[in-house]
Amino acid sequence: MSSAGKYVWTALLVAVAAHFAAIYATPRALMAVAFERLSSGGANAWHMSDRVTPLSRNIVRPSPDFAYSACAYDLARGPISIRVAPWHQYWSLSFYAANSDNYFVIDDREAHNGVEIVLVRRRTEPDIAGRVVQSPSTRGIALIRRLAPTGQEYDRAREASRGDVCSVLSQ
Amino acid sequence: MLRRVLAWAAAIIAGIILGAASAWATLEIAGASFAQRYGAWTHNRAAGSTAAGPYTRAIIAKEGLLALSSREALYFNLAEDQDGRALSEACIYELSGREPAARWWSVTLYADDGFLAQNNDHAHSVDASHVSADQGGLWRVRVAPVRGDAVYWLSSRSAGRDFSLMLRVYNPQRDFRASAETLPELTRLSCAGRGL
Numbered sequence: 397m398s399s400a401g402k403y404v405w406t407a408l409l410v411a412v413a414a415h416f417a418a419i420y421a422t423p424r425a426l427m428a429v430a431f432e433r434l435s436s437g438g439a440n441a442w443h444m445s446d447r448v449t450p451l452s453r454n455i456v457r458p459s460p461d462f463a464y465s466a467c468a469y470d471l472a473r474g475p476i477s478i479r480v481a482p483w484h485q486y487w488s489l490s491f492y493a494a495n496s497d498n499y500f501v502i503d504d505r506e507a508h509n510g511v512e513i514v515l516v517r518r519r520t521e522p523d524i525a526g527r528v529v530q531s532p533s534t535r536g537i538a539l540i541r542r543l544a545p546t547g548q549e550y551d552r553a554r555e556a557s558r559g560d561v562c563s564v565l566s567q
Numbered sequence: 568m569l570r571r572v573l574a575w576a577a578a579i580i581a582g583i584i585l586g587a588a589s590a591w592a593t594l595e596i597a598g599a600s601f602a603q604r605y606g607a608w609t610h611n612r613a614a615g616s617t618a619a620g621p622y623t624r625a626i627i628a629k630e631g632l633l634a635l636s637s638r639e640a641l642y643f644n645l646a647e648d649q650d651g652r653a654l655s656e657a658c659i660y661e662l663s664g665r666e667p668a669a670r671w672w673s674v675t676l677y678a679d680d681g682f683l684a685q686n687n688d689h690a691h692s693v694d695a696s697h698v699s700a701d702q703g704g705l706w707r708v709r710v711a712p713v714r715g716d717a718v719y720w721l722s723s724r725s726a727g728r729d730f731s732l733m734l735r736v737y738n739p740q741r742d743f744r745a746s747a748e749t750l751p752e753l754t755r756l757s758c759a760g761r762g763l
Contacts, residue, residue, distance in 0.1 A: 403574055407582040414586025415593075419621050422594065423628035430632055449683065450691070456681035457631050457733060460692045461673050486671055486737060490635055496628040498636045505738065539633055543671065543737075545694050 423496035430455060431494075431535060435468035440476060442467045442540070442562045447550045463553035465540040467562035471517040472534055474564055481559025482510040486543040491515070494533035514565060538562060593622065594629055606747030607651075608643040608734070630681075641669075641745070643734040648755040654730050656723045658758040660710040662732065664751025670738035671695045674751065676710065676721045679729035688722035690714070710753070 433454050437443050445452070448460040458464070469476050480489050488503035489511060502511055514528050515538070540560065544553040602609040611627060627634060634642060647653060648660065662674065673694035678684045683691045693708050698719050700706045709717035710732070712724040723730060734751065736743065 403578040406575070407578040407585065410579050410582025411585035411589065414583045415590045416586075416621075418587050418590035419593070419625050422590070422625040423632075426628045426632050450685045450687070453682060455633055457675075457677055458683070459673065459675055459735065460683065461675075461694050488635065488639060490633075490639070492633055496624060496632060498634065501636060501639045503639060503738070537633065541635075545673075545692075545696055 424494060427492070427494055427496050427537070431468045431537060434466040434537060435470075439468045439470045440473075440562055440564055442557065442560045444554060444557050447547065459541075461543060461545040463542040463544040463550050463557070465542075465557050465560060467538040468535070469515060469531075469538055469562065470535050471515065471531055475517075476515040477561055477563055477565045478511075478513045478515055478538060479559070479561035480507075480511050480540055481556050482508065483542045483553065483556050485549075486541075488541050489513075490539050490541075491529065491531065492537045492539065493531065494535050497532070499532055500529050510559070594626055602644075603745075605643070605745050605750050607647050607649070607753065608645050608745075608747075608750050610641065610643045610745060639738070641736040641739055641743075643736070643745070643750060644731055645734070645753060646729070646731040648753055650755070652755070653728060654710075654723075654726075654732075654753075655728045655758065656712050656726045656730065657728075658711075659756045661707055661754050661756055662710055662721070662751050663705050663707045663754070665704050665706075665749070666695070666700060667736050667749065668740040668743040669736045670740075672737065673735045674708065674721065675733050675735070676723060676726060677731050677733060678726045679731070684722065684724065684726035684730065686722055686724040686726075688714075688720075688724055690720050690722035693719055693721060 434443060442465045444463065444465040445454070448458040452458050467478070478489070480487070483504065486504060488501055490498055491500040493499050512526055514526055516528055516530055517534055519530055542553040542556065544550045602611045611623065631642060654660070671694070673692050675692040676684060698706045698708065706719070708719040708721055709715065710721045710723055712722065714720045732753070
């Protein structure tokens with residue numbers, strides 16, 4: 397191999413590796429940024445977003461028809477207790493892993509009266525009663541969407557959200 | 568010796584730049600090829616799914632982080648008119664369609680940066696609870712920088728060029744079938760200074 401050839405081959409091999417690394421890292425990096433933004437007021441707690449306006453810049457393509465509450469969760473300190481208070485229109489609770497996968501979702505059709513969930517990292521956590529969901533990653537994001545297309549509905553959703561819980565499970 | 572070290576370093580740096588650029592190009596330009604097309608609408612069924620491959624996952628995360636899985640909601644994106652032209656604030660469009668077989672739907676206008684257009688018209692979105700169909704079962708929404716005499720309006724004021732529309736279909740029924748015929752249709756009516 398000529399001396400120039402080995403540099404070219406090296407550059408190409410590095411390029412292939414860098415390409416796949418960038419593709420692999422993109423959703424994780426974007427989730428990490430979202431996690432940091434959504435946990436600025438503290439992890440393991442619900443933070444309800446202000447009503448979506450042109451000034452909303454946290455997450456791309458926000459829907460102005462929804463009242464969003466997000467909890468950036470960290471299971472390093474143990475299971476997390478999640479509770480969603482009921483809402484009279486469509487609502488859903490969804491969990492996102494560190495790689496951005498939406499690995500769990502439940503809505504008002506299945507849980508008309510709200511829902512209580514214990515989020516765990518491993519199924520082996522002992523003595524947990526109730527509905528248990530396993531997170532594929534230690535960190536992730538829980539999101540509540542409440543349909544609230546008007547300012548009045550948004551204010552009602554804010555009232556309802558006072559009944560939501562996202563906190564480390566007291567054992 | 569120094570020349571050789573510099574040559575290796577240059578090869579590695581060039582490789583990293585090439586790899587990162589090709590990844591960026593894949594996500595930026597080829598993103599559309601990972602989506603299904605229904606007329607001018609694009610849709611990625613793998614949105615939010617745990618089965619999404621690394622490319623789809625990266626594109627979804629970049630285009631719509633924290634999207635719901637297709638069981639819960641379907642997202643359709645429209646970035647061009649009936650002639651394949653990019654959407655522009657300088658033009659007036661009509662979006663018309665029928666009620667989708669779903670519990671709830673909405674259409675939201677986003678500027679080219681993926682956020683709501685910087686205007687205070689409070690007309691960024693229309694949704695199932697506020698739009699009524701006419702006797703023929705068709706609803707019509709004007710997409711324009713000013714409302715004019717439109718009953719339903721999506722404001723494109725300050726949206727500039729290359730804005731897009733996103734249709735959200737929540738809790739689609741089993742018989743919901745996306746197609747160019749069942750999804751809303753966008754028609755360019757006129758453009759400032761040059762008619763059609």
